[in-house]
Amino acid sequence: MANHTLLIARDGAERPIADSAAPIRHPDGRITGAVLVFRDQTEERRTLDRLQLAASVFENALNGVTITDREQRIIEVNPAFTRITGYSREEAIGQTPRLLSSGRQDADFYAALWSEIENTGQWHGEILNRHKNGEIFPEELSIVAVKDEEGMVTRYIGVFRDITQIKAQEAQLQHMAHYDPLTGLPNRALLADRMAVALAQAGRSGEKLAVCYLDLDGFKPVNDTWGHATGDRLLEEIAGRLREAVRGGDTVARLGGDEFVLLLANLAGVEECEISLARLLQTVARPIVIDGAALTVTASIGVTLFPGDGADADTLLRHADQAMYAAKEAGRNRYHLFDPRHDHAARERRKSLERLETALERNEFCLYYQPKVDMHAGTVIGAEALIRWRHPERGLVPPVEFLPLMEGSELEIRLGEWVIDQALSQMDAWRAAGLDLPVAVNIAPPHLARIDFA
Structure with a gap:
């Protein structure tokens, strides 16, 4: 008969043991003694505990x-x-x-x-x-x-x-790193990869690659008038149209704002490129209905062709960007092919526009008021606001030297708004002094034609 019990060892530790007893009998059958056997089960119990733990881990x-x-x-x-x-x-x-x-x-x-x-x-x-x-x-x-x-x-x-x-999370992070969150189009990082591949393929095949820089005309007024939510929906619609207007092997990417880049690959010649560009202009110009309002924007597209323009990827984008500004200057809603001969002139104009924008931010422009006189009555009946540029180095610069540089640009509109605000402030100041005079200001035709002009 075997029993299992705990013994207290001399050092105070508990030890599991198995004990068994067998009787010692006299020849006549009487029990005269007993044999007791003790077996230390410490290691067996540890082994059993480990097995039970392993089984629990396995199951759970x-x-x-x-x-x-x-x-x-x-x-x-x-x-x-x-x-x-x-x-x-x-x-x-x-x-x-x-x-x-x-x-x-x-x-x-x-x-x-x-x-x-x-x-x-x-x-x-x-x-x-x-x-x-x-x-x-x-x-x-x-x-x-x-x-x-x-x-x-x-x-x-x-x-x-x-x-x-x-x-799934890795794929989502990868998508976020390479795609525009609003339109789902490739972003600048993925565009760089696509351009590297497209340039290598064009170099091997000898076919042309068109790098197109597209900027929307009239997007800012839509944003200002209808709000950013409507502007975002318009951008989503434009992105979808551009994606549908190109071929499967082409790329449409969004750089931000209302700027897009298109890579048109495997072109046989300039004529095929121009057909694609005309289709893109028509695609963008179709009215877009958002919440019952019919909105219309157009596109200005600058294009450079590789390998005719044998520059690297960054320079190709810069050339396409310069050509896009040339398209805007020519009247918008059109495309312009990059011409290396005009590259220097385009860059100089960009620099001039940037300096004029800085002048507006630094309040370097001022208005002079030329009186209008009734010669019969000999009285002042009004005034005309004339703009001048107080250049910190050149002194007072007449408008003939800077207004032509702004023609067709957003800066022309911003400067026009500034002139109106300044003239109205001056009229208020005169009125407070007891002088009520109307003031005439000169407005650029594109500014006057804007739907938000008031």
Whole structure:
């Protein structure tokens, strides 16, 4: 008869023991004594505890666990295996892991996998497997070969987890890094990659690549009048139209604001490019109805052709940008092909516009008021506001030297608004002093034609 109990050792530690007793009998059958046997079960209990802990981990692990024999036949799986793959324990036992094969990895992949296990005893990586319902899912998998004392493989243990959510998050971050969040078009970073590929292909094929810089005409008034939400919806619509207007191998990217870049590849010549550009202008100019309001914008497109313009990617974009400004100066709603002969003049004009914009910000412009006199009555009946530029180095600059540089630009509109505001302020000041005089101001025709002019 065996009993299990705890003994207190001399050092005070509790020790589990198994004890058994056997009687010592006299020849006549009387019990004259007993033999007691004690066995220390400390190591056995520790081993049992470890086994129970391992079993608990196996049963409750979030990762799937598969155990196979040396022939790769499944001999045990845990509950997480069933949750992840859809296969029950009964369906998996006796099968091989090929039960989950998606067919997405080729023979070379598996040859490399087993070669690493043979050489190192383990493998870790990502693999695509198939759920019982047929869905393909990505998993992170570790395989370990279990060997006996003689170094022979007795088991394989595979531990895996479904990383579908991780892959979705990675794809989302990748998309955010390379695509414009408003329009879904490639952004500047992805455009750089696309340009590198397109330039290499054009260099090999000898066909032309058109780098087009597109800026919307009249977008700012839409934004100012109808609000940014309407402006965003208009940009989304324009982006969709541009995407539909180009071919599958072409690229439409948004740089920001109302600026887009298009890469038109595999062009046989300039004529084919011009046909595409005319189609783009017509596409953009069609009215867009948003919340019952019919909105119309147009496009100015600057174009440079590679390899005729044999510059690098950044310079090609700069040339297309300069050509776009030339299209705006020529009246907008048109395209302009980059001409290297006019490159210097275009850059000089841009520099002049930037300096004039700085002058407006620094309040370097001023108005002089020329009186209007009734010669019969000899009285002042009004005044005309005349603009001058108080240049910090050149002194007072007449309008003939700077107004022509602004023609057709947004700065021309901004300066016109400034002139109106200044003239109205001066009229208020005169009125407060008891002088009521009308003031005439000069308005540029494009400013006068704007729908928000008041």
